[in-house]
Amino acid sequence: MNRTTTSLAEDLAAALPAQSTTTSGSGISLPAFEGKVRYIHTPPKPCDPLYSPPPGHEPERTRLSSHFLVFSVSASHTVGGAVDDLSPYLKQQEEGVLGIAIEVLVYTTRYLTTLFVSKADTTGHIPNHPPSRTKAVCGTFIKWLVKQERHRHPTRKLVISLFARAQSQYLFPGSAEHSAKHILDDRQLIKWWATVLDPLLALHNHPSDPVPDVQGYLTIPGYDPQELKTYLPRTTHTHARSWNPGHPLADLAETRGVPPTAPPRSLLPRFPDDPKARFMQDLDDEVGLAEDAPVTVSPSKRKSGRWDSVRDLARFWEAMEFRQECASGRVVGFLWVVVSPVANPGNGGELEGKAGLSQASSQGLPGGLERESTPTPSQPSCSPKKRRRKPLTGPIIPRQPRLKGGSSSLTATSTELNGMLTSAAASGDLLLTQEGYDKAMYTLLHLDFANLDVAARSTSKWVAEVVGICGLVGDWGVVVVGMAEAGVRGKDPGGVVDVGNGQGAVNDLGGMVRKKRKVVNEVEVVKPAAVNVLGEGVVRKKPKTALS
Structure with missing residues (x-):
């Protein structure tokens, strides 16, 4: 498993288009898509459990x-950014204009890694011509994170989860006022996110490794399985991988060692700003299970951890249909992609074998969750044997103390620190503290992206804020130039996709360009080399000629 992975910038360059395209009806040839990527993230830190513990059990240690x-x-x-029309400020501004953003929260427990797509949005300032840049950026970033997590934790089941709910803006205030920003309705949005996650079903290991099991799931409250199929991609995947109507929550509970008969609140995750999490909070309040809530039921009933009106998962999803988020004509889709660990046939069916586990342990997993080999939930638990440590021998070599949660030494020279920051800036990757990350997000959510000029000023302000947080000198973004060859237009939904935790895309002509025909003496003439094929139901009338 010690295989190097490509950088995020390389993956983005491979996904973005390289060949010139032509805007519909304009005849203007556009160069390869070029932009600048900036990536900030935080180290894993302890957080509240993603799942409520079953009665009599301790909460799962979780890191975020x-x-x-x-x-x-x-x-x-x-869009509309012709050089002649730019203001003097825009001509000199170097940070560019933010166009696409996506946030992913990674929760890690002993047996499960969950990637929750928290928010995604666009400003509408990226030109609207196919193939979809937003789809390429969002899909590539999610896939890159999946590869990183599977490389770090090869023995854990990995889940990508999100809910699709259309709104005008999520991450870019004022962007809804921009006329070029296109937003899909709820139903179109769910289909778009399914197409973004669909390439994950083609995920594969190195050719010498066993093939992992990858399955996709979709649930829409109030929809039966047959109706859900109309929202799912019809791509044919190998190794029996497919999209399935429903959810994987019962299987994930078994992975966590929780019996399927446990209360529903122990089977459902609680993500930030999640419609089902708000419903769970209301159900907890009814039976006095919420924190600091007055006890309104008997202690024995409260101890059982069961809700009164919702006794199982099926009833939970039925009740979700009548919640405000899913009622009044609104549709909310919950999507999952589950990547199961590979069973090594040459090692008695153990997950990835001992080599994979030792590799994961050597990576310094959070909280020491993998310090010792532990049985999976499906195996009978037994008392672990204590290993006798060998006495330490040899000379004692003193080490300098290190910053907690950091990578720089207390005695590091200014040259070494500058080298670390320069290396981070060269890759477009900055590791921030949770406080610094929260400050960067707070600043972004209080800017304005209503038009090009204010969006450019907001971009400069946000970049300067992050640079000031980490003490950089200059920008840390990396320029990415598209290298992907143009594919078949019919397979790409096209258009600019404005997503806010799934804001959607607008389909255009899929790259078809209608050229102007030459007219001679008011009579339409078609070049002999060109053959026009008319679609079904299209009838061309003969041009009328003036009577002499």
Whole structure:
């Protein structure tokens, strides 16, 4: 498993288009898509459990790391950003204009790694011509995080989870006022996110490794399995991988060692700003299970951890249909992609074998969760044997103390610190403290992106804020130039996708360009080399000629 992984900038360059395209009806040839990627994240830190513990059990030790990626383009490459029309400030501004952003929260426990797509949004300043830049950036970032987590924790089941709920803006205040920003409705949005996650079902290991099991799931409260199929991609995947109507919560509970007969509140995750988490909070209040809530039921009933009106998962999803988020004509889709660890056939079916576990342990997993080999929940638990440590021998070599949670030494010279920051800036990757990350997000959510000029000023302010937090000198973004060859237009939904935790995309003509025909003496003439094929139901009338 000691295989090097490509950098995020390399993966983005491979996903973004390289060949010139032509805008619909304009005949203007556009160069390869070029932008600047900036990526900030936090180290894993202890957090509240993602799942409520079953009665009589201790909460799962959980760690959380936040990941945020933004993609910007220069002002001259934005919608309506012709060089002659730019203001003097925009011509000199170097940070560009933020166009695409996505935030992913990574929760880690002993047996499960969960990637929750928290928010995603666009400003509408990226030109609207296919293929979709937003789809490429969001899909590549999620896939890159999946590869990183599977490389660190090869023996854990990995889950990508999100809920699709259309709103005008999530991360870029004022962007809804921009006329070029296109937003899908709820149903179109769910389909778009399914197409973004669909390439994960083609995930594979190194050719010499066993193939992992990857399955996708979709649940929409109030929809039956047959109706859900209309929202799912029809891509044919190998190794029996597919999209399934429903949810994987019962299987994930078994992975965590929780019996399927446990209370529903122990089977459902609680993500930030999650419609089902708010419903769970209301159900907890009814039976006095919420924190600091007055006890309104008998102690024995409260101790059982069961809700009164919702006794199982099926009833929970039925009740979700009548919640405000899912009622009044609104549709909310809950999507999952589950990547199961590979069973090594040459090692008695153990997950990845001892080599994979030792590799994961050597990576310094959070909280020492993998310090010792532990049985999986499906195996009978037994008292672990204590290993007798060998006495230490040899000379004692003193070590300098290190900063807690950091990578720099207390005695590091200014040259070494500058080298670390320069290396981070060269890769577009900055590791911030949780306080610094929260401050950067707070600043972004209090800016304005209503038009090009204010969006450029807001971009400069946000970049300067992050630079000031970590003490950098100059910008840390990395320029990415698209290298992907143009594919078949029909397979890409096209258009600019404005997503806010799934804000959607607008489909255009899929790259089809209608050229102007030459007219001679008011009579339409078609070049002999060109053959026009008319679609079904299209009838062309003969041009009328003037009577002499």
